[in-house]
Amino acid sequence: MNDPAKPAPVTLNACEMANLLPDERLRSQFLFILEVEALKQVLRRTPLLDGSRRENDAEHSWQLALMAMVLAEHADEAVDLPRVLKMLLIHDIVEIDAGDTFIYDAAALTDQEAREKIAADRIFGLLPADQAEELRALWDEFEARETAEARFARAIDRLQPLLHNFFTGGGTWHTPGVTSVDVTARKSPIGASSASLWEAAQAIIAEGVARGYLKPGE
Numbered sequence: 471m472n473d474p475a476k477p478a479p480v481t482l483n484a485c486e487m488a489n490l491l492p493d494e495r496l497r498s499q500f501l502f503i504l505e506v507e508a509l510k511q512v513l514r515r516t517p518l519l520d521g522s523r524r525e526n527d528a529e530h531s532w533q534l535a536l537m538a539m540v541l542a543e544h545a546d547e548a549v550d551l552p553r554v555l556k557m558l559l560i561h562d563i564v565e566i567d568a569g570d571t572f573i574y575d576a577a578a579l580t581d582q583e584a585r586e587k588i589a590a591d592r593i594f595g596l597l598p599a600d601q602a603e604e605l606r607a608l609w610d611e612f613e614a615r616e617t618a619e620a621r622f623a624r625a626i627d628r629l630q631p632l633l634h635n636f637f638t639g640g641g642t643w644h645t646p647g648v649t650s651v652d653v654t655a656r657k658s659p660i661g662a663s664s665a666s667l668w669e670a671a672q673a674i675i676a677e678g679v680a681r682g683y684l685k686p687g688e
Contacts, residue, residue, distance in 0.1 A: 495598045502596040508566045515572050515642045516631045527562045527570065530630065534558040538626050544664045545625075547618035557612040557623040560605055564589035573631075573656050574648050583613075615659070625663035629671060632657055636674050640683035650679050651687025 482490065491497040512527040535558045542551050562570075567589035571582045594606040612620050632653075635641035643653065653675055661668035678684040 498596060498598050499601070502593075505593060505596055506563055506566065509563060512562070512565045512570055514570045514631075516634045517638045517641050519634060519637055521638050525634075527565050531559050531562055534561075534623075534626050534630055537630060538623065541626065541629075541664075541667065542622075544666045545618070545622045546664055547621075549619050549622050553608070553619045554623050554626075556605075557608050557619065558626065560609055561612050561623065561627065563593055564609070566593060572642075572645075574642070574645055574652060586613075615662070618663070621659070621663040625660040625667060628657050628660050629667060632671055632674060636678050636683065640678070643678065643684040649685045649687040650675055653678075653684060654687075 487497055487501070491500060509531070510526050510528040513524045514527060514530055516525050516530070517523070518525055535555045538551065538554050538558055542549060542554070564586040565571075568582070568585040571579060571585075573579075590606060590609055594602045594609070596602070597605065611617055612623055615621050615624055631642070635643050642648070654672070657671050657675070658668075660671050675684065679686050
């Protein structure tokens with residue numbers, strides 16, 4: 471039985487879309503925008519700070535962009551902040567197809583790169599060619615971590631879940647087998663971009679162990 475308060479989504483075929491939006495470029499842009507709505511449905515393992523549920527990828531990406539704006543002064547290298555923000559807003563779009571890969575799941579990590587590249591081809595390919603090329607290049611840059619902007623974006627991406635896990639009393643740190651050694655290794659990209667943020671991250675990890683939120687490493 472349909473819920474009258476929940477309207478059914480409207481689906482148009484290619485011909486109907488072309489009639490509604492004759493401008494091919496605008497039509498492609500709208501299709502991409504509608505497609506990435508699905509990012510709101512991709513759940514991550516990270517809990518919200520109130521512990522009520524897990525965050526989704528769209529919430530995660532928004533918070534990273536805000537964090538980058540606030541914390542940019544802590545980057546060890548000068549960064550082009552608008553470029554960092556673009557990377558952070560698109561970096562997880564591939565998870566619409568590939569799903570969120572849990573950072574402490576060694577088996578899932580083995581084919582993550584291949585799955586995400588296939589997803590990038592499809593999703594960015596919905597855009598007009600010039601925009602598809604631009605966003606795909608930004609995504610590839612983020613993954614390669616060879617520029618100051620990519621390193622800072624990655625640092626922020628690793629810092630945010632650390633804060634959530636600590637301030638929810640452990641969060642995903644309670645996953646069986648995860649220790650402070652694992653967390654420190656996974657969070658080490660923070661240190662590749664910001665000495666001060668890495669110092670803070672290490673202090674948080676140590677305090678997590680002291681409080682019993684995280685098992686100490688052997």
